[in-house]
Amino acid sequence: DQQVKQNSPSLSVQEGRISILNCDYTNSMFDYFLWYKKYPAEGPTFLISISSIKDKNEDGRFTVFLNKSAKHLSLHIVPSQPGDSAVYFCAASNQGAQKLVFGQGTRLTINP
Amino acid sequence: NAGVTQTPKFRVLKTGQSMTLLCAQDMNHEYMYWYRQDPGMGLRLIHYSVGEGTTAKGEVPDGYNVSRLKKQNFLLGLESAAPSQTSVYFCASATGTEAFFGQGTRLTVV
Numbered sequence A: 001d002q003q004v005k006q007n008s009p010s011l012s013v014q015e016g017r018i019s020i021l022n023c024d025y026t027n028s029m030f031d032y033f034l035w036y037k038k039y040p041a042e043g044p045t046f047l048i049s050i051s052s053i054k055d056k057n058e059d060g061r062f063t064v065f066l067n068k069s070a071k072h073l074s075l076h077i078v079p080s081q082p083g084d085s086a087v088y089f090c091a092a093s094n095q096g097a098q099k100l101v102f103g104q105g106t107r108l109t110i111n112p
Numbered sequence B: 001n002a003g004v005t006q007t008p009k010f011r012v013l014k015t016g017q018s019m020t021l022l023c024a025q026d027m028n029h030e031y032m033y034w035y036r037q038d039p040g041m042g043l044r045l046i047h048y049s050v051g052e053g054t055t056a057k058g059e060v061p062d063g064y065n066v067s068r069l070k071k072q073n074f075l076l077g078l079e080s081a082a083p084s085q086t087s088v089y090f091c092a093s094a095t096g097t098e099a100f101f102g103q104g105t106r107l108t109v110v
Helices: none
Strands: A010-014 A019-025 A032-038 A045-051 A056-059 A062-067 A072-077 A086-093 A106-111 B004-007 B010-013 B019-025 B031-037 B043-049 B065-067 B073-078 B087-094 B099-101 B105-109
Touching (some): A045 A056, B019 B105, B031 B073
Antiparallel strands (some): B004 B019, B019 B073, B031 B087, B087 B105
């Protein structure tokens, strides 16, 4: 029973364009959501988060949108850069950053 | 700053052998976690701790034990390794709003 789902295993985007990564969740008790970025042979690193009291959070080139009624969130990266090529994990919790539940990950490739 | 450090980074075990993975954090966090990452399955929580001397089971605890004798250390033990435990293991420590991960331990059980 996958409570957090990232249905796209991979995504390829041209440099300079917008990358949109999607995430769906089933547990209505989740109230805090995070995105992590992972390079090969490294641990995941925190990218951006959003609380359920908001529907948008922006940090530089990264924006996370939350649609509570649809139980859906998305990460927008604009403009996309080659260094953004990595695996992106969506995570959720009902206890802040405690006991995070992760999606399967989406491998983003930025093409020159 | 070291952050979260995992030891070892790589290990190959034979079926039935035992080993302990060490996680150390220098951020004075109360919460610590062990996850495993498998292809197509994201990160799954094995065990966690909400403070020194406490441990609790996560989503996939079978075949693993943990101990948190000191606040800065969280140990993950495999008493009798099985091929199904071949995975990449990540330790994390957390504040209320962010979890910090170690670099991972790649374990292969043959």
